[in-house]
Amino acid sequence: MTAYIIRRLFMAVIIIILVTLIVFFSIRLLPGDPLIIFLGKNAGLEQMSDETLERLRHEYGLDKPVMVQYFSWISGVFRGDLGRSITYRDNVGTLLKERFPVTIHIGLVAFILGNVLGIMLGIIAALRRGTWIDSLATLVSYIGITIPVFWLGLLMMYVFGLKLGWLPITGYVSPFKDFWESTRSIIMPVICEMITGLAVIARQTRSSMLEVSRQDYIRTAWAKGLKERYIVLRHMLKNSLIPVITLLGIGIGIIFGGSVLVETVFAIPGVGRLLVTAVFQQDYVVVQSGVLVISSIVILSNLLVDISYGWLDPRIRYG
C-alpha cells in the first residue's frame, strides 16, 4: 500500500509541475510584448519610451531568461504570492481568498448532495429494474447529462424566481451572516452545479449494481434466504460502489467547470465569475492563477480518490 501511495503521489507531483508549465507558457504565447501580461493591452505600451519599457521589463523580471522567470513565478506561488491583478489593483492571492469560500460553499453542497442523490437514484433504479422508477431514473440521468446548466439556471430563475417568487433570483448571502437567507440563495445554483454529476453517478451506480446482482455470491445470498435489505446493503452496495468512487474525482472537475457558468448566471461573487471577468478584462495574472489553483485542487482530489480506491480494492494496487 505504501509503495502504491508513493507512486501515486509522485505522479501527482509530476502532473502538477506539467500543469504549471502549461499555464505559464500558454500565457507567454500572447502575441506582442510580454509586458502586456502585467500591464494589460490598454496600458499604451506603444507610446512609452524605450527607457521606460526597459525599466518596466527589469521591474517585472522580463529581462531574465524565461526559465528563470518560470522558477521565480513558481517560488512566488509556493510562498502564496500569485502576482497582482491589473483591474483590481490588488494581490491575486487576496482576490482568490475572498472568492474561494463562496465557490467552495456552493460546490461542496452540490458535490455531497449530487453524489448522495445520484447513488440513491442508481440503487433504486437497479432494484426496481424495468419499472416506472427505472425509466424515471434513466430520464433524469439523460437530462442531467445533456441539459446546458446555464439554461437550467435560467429556467429555474424564471419559474421559481420570477413567476412563483419563492427564491431570490440572483446573488449570494454568506451563511455566517444569515443562514436561512444563505440557504435560499444557493438552492438554484446548487441544483445547477450538481445535476451533471448526479446523472453520471446514478448511471454508473445503476449499471454496476446490475452487474453485481448477476454474481454467484449474490445468488447464494438469496438462496440462503437472507433479507433483501441485508443483501443490498452488505453485499451488493459495497462492491458496486467501487467503480462509482473513480467518478468522484471527475465530479469535482465538473463542479468547478460548472461554477464558471452557474456563478455567471446567478451573479455569485465566486472564483468562476472572477475568472470570466478576468478573461474579458485581459487580466492575465488572475486567469493564470485561478486556473492553476483550481486545476491543482482537481488533481489533488483525484489523488485522494486514487488512494482510497487502492485501499478499498486491493486488486488496483498491484495493477
Added chain:
Amino acid sequence: MEKEQVAPVFSEAPTHVSEWRRFLRVFLQRKLVIFGLTILLILIICAIFAPWLAPHDPYRGNLRDALAQPSLKYLLGTDIQGRDTLSRLIYGARTVMLVGFVTVGIAASVGIILGITAGYYGGITNLIIMRIMDALMGFPMLLLALLIAAVLGSGIQNVIIALSVATLPGYCRVVCGMTLAIREDDYILAQRALGSSDLRIIFRHVMPNSLPPMIVLITLQLGSIILAEAGLSFLGIGIKPPGAAWGSMVADGYAYLLTHPVLSFAPGFAIMMVVLAFNLVGDGLRDALDPRLRGLL
C-alpha cells in the same frame, strides 16, 4: 444477454455483410436511437439548407418588429434588434455542426496518432505522452478553454482550438489502451515474425481494431463539445456578433426573461435536444458495435 452475441463489425472475417446487417438490426431496433437519428437529420438539414429554410434574415432585423411576441409572422418572436429567433436558430445549426465536427476532427486525429505512438512504442514515449495528457485532463474543460480564450481572444477558431486541446486526451487514452492490448496479441507477433513493418502493423491491424470504440467515443464527445461550445458562447467567448450561436442567444435573451422567455428558452432547448441526440446515438452505437465497451466509454 442476447446483445453479447454481437461480434465487432470491423473484423476481417469473410461474413462481412451479415455482420453489417446484424449491426444495423441491433442499432435500429431501439426507438430512442431512431429518435436521436431523427434529430440529427433535422440538424443536418437545417445546417445545409439554412438560407432556404429560414423565413427571415438571421442577421438583419426589422427594428419596428423588435421584441415581437411569437406570431404567425415570427413563429418564435424576435429579439431586441428585431431579428427572427427561428431563423437565427436555423442558422445556429451551422455553428453547431462547424464547431462540433472540426473540433472532433482535429482532436481525434491528433489524439489517435499520439495514442498509437504511446501505446505501440511504450516505455519512455508512453510515459511522456500520457503524463502530458493527464496534465491536460487536470483542467476542467471550460477552464482550459477560458485560459486559451484569454490568450488567443474570442472567436470561433479559438473556441475550436480550445475544445480540441481539451478533448484530445480522451482519444489518446482510449487508443493507447487499445494499442497496448492489441500489441500483446499473438497475431501481431506472427506479423512481426513475417517481417511486417511497424507502420504496416499499425495501419493494417491496430487502427481497424480501435475503430469501433473510436466511433462511439467521437459520437459521445460531439455531445459534450456542443455543450461546452454553448457554455463558451453563453459567456460571450465564442462566435462574434452578428453570427448566430445558440449559447449566445440564450445569453441575449437573459435580459428579457420576464417578458420574452422564449428568446432564451428556444435556443437552450435546441442545444439540449442536439446533445441528447448525440448521446442516444452514441449509446446505441456502443451497444450495437461492441457491448463490452459499456462502462468504459
